[in-house]
Amino acid sequence: MNKHPLIVNTEWLAERLEDPNLRILDATTFLKMPDKENEEVGMWSGRDAYNQGHIPGAVYADLMHELSDPEAPLPMMVPPREQFVNKIEELGVGDGTYVVIYDQGALVGSPVVAAQWASRLAWQLRYEGFDDISVLEGGFQKWKEEGRPITTEPGHYSRAKFTGSRRPELLATKEDVKRAMQDESIILINSLSPEDFRGETNTYPRKGHIPTSVNVFFGSHGDPKTRKVNDETSIRETFEKVGALDPNKKVITYCGGGIAATWNALLLNMLGQKNVAVYDGSMNEWASDPDCPLITGS
Incomplete structure (x- = not known):
């Protein structure tokens, strides 16, 4: 059961940064659509962007390399449950915690407002049986524009126990x-x-x-x-x-x-x-x- 709103604003998150049960996940991934015919779609991890600055306490959730199926013929497909659960436990998500997920933007060079990478991870968590998830409205860009605290200090949470069942x-x-x-x-x-x-x-x-x-x-x-x-x-x-x-x-x-x-x-x-x-x-x-x-x- 989701005890918190599915979408929360920056003020809501700022008030809860010290909550020991909160887990903040930065799900940034970058996607660039082709500008010209025959140009390939570009996609890359947001880990470098996370390292350059993130919301205090946040850990980086690598959707591209660690939370998708490396054996799948297509990119970004759902990984085997064991792979997902092991990584998400390592990030501190599990029983007794609640999660806020954000990303640093939608499409490279696009004005579109949508937390699509955050919502992708939220959906994967629900698929594997975890409900208490919120997505941050406006993501890191809005947080930064409002002058809220940013750090380069890597986040860390204790390993959790994830017991949800796949849906x-x-x-x-x-x-x-x-x-x-x-x-x-x-x-x-x-x-x-x-x-x-x-x-x-x-x-x-x-x-x-x-x-x-x-x-x-x-x-x-x-x-x-x-x-x-x-x-x-x-x-x-x-x-x-x-x-x-x-x-x-x-x-x-x-x-x-x-x-x-x-x-x-x-x-x-x-x-x-x-x-x-x-x-x-x-x-x-x-x-x-x-x-x-x-x-x-x-």
Whole structure:
């Protein structure tokens, strides 16, 4: 059970920095989308950025190298449970603790306001059975802009005991998505930009979106100037338009590689929609398989 809000602001966190049960995780990872045709997607660890400055007490959670599956054919896939639990215990997360996760920004060179790396780790923790998690609104950038304390001193927590059980219903596979295309009780949400959705970009092996899916851009839920998340009424209206808050429906979110989709999933959870899964392979997997249909246009 989550005893704390799913999204918290900087003031909320600042008031709790000395709480011995608090665990602060810096989940920064950097992603640069191609500017030109045939240019590769760039992705790298945020460990150097963490070392250059972070919120006091925070430890670095390396999503790219330590909390994803090194054997998977695609980047950033869910790791074996044993690997995840061992690392997260080492970071001090487990029974009797609560977690605040932040990152240092979404996409390199993008004004998008979304804690997508923080929400990815939050989703992985929920998937493995840990609930008391909050994501920091505005992340490290907002914290820094407000003149709050920053340190280069590495954080450290005592090793914890993690006893949660995996929840397979939070993860969707390619086969789940194929079935969802034929099931009116399941809503598929494409979390990418409208341009990606319509098939106007060359980001993935093939263009377009999964048939029956609707577009809710993960970057549409915040203000780039204030770094604040939109008010709950506005976010609710966005998801109500596509029927995603119907309690009788299941929602599967997807994006390019299962990162941005977790931000939409977190917001849906915040609004009370609990029946949400993330398609971990997303377009990286779907668009690489010629047997998986895609359509263009809106």
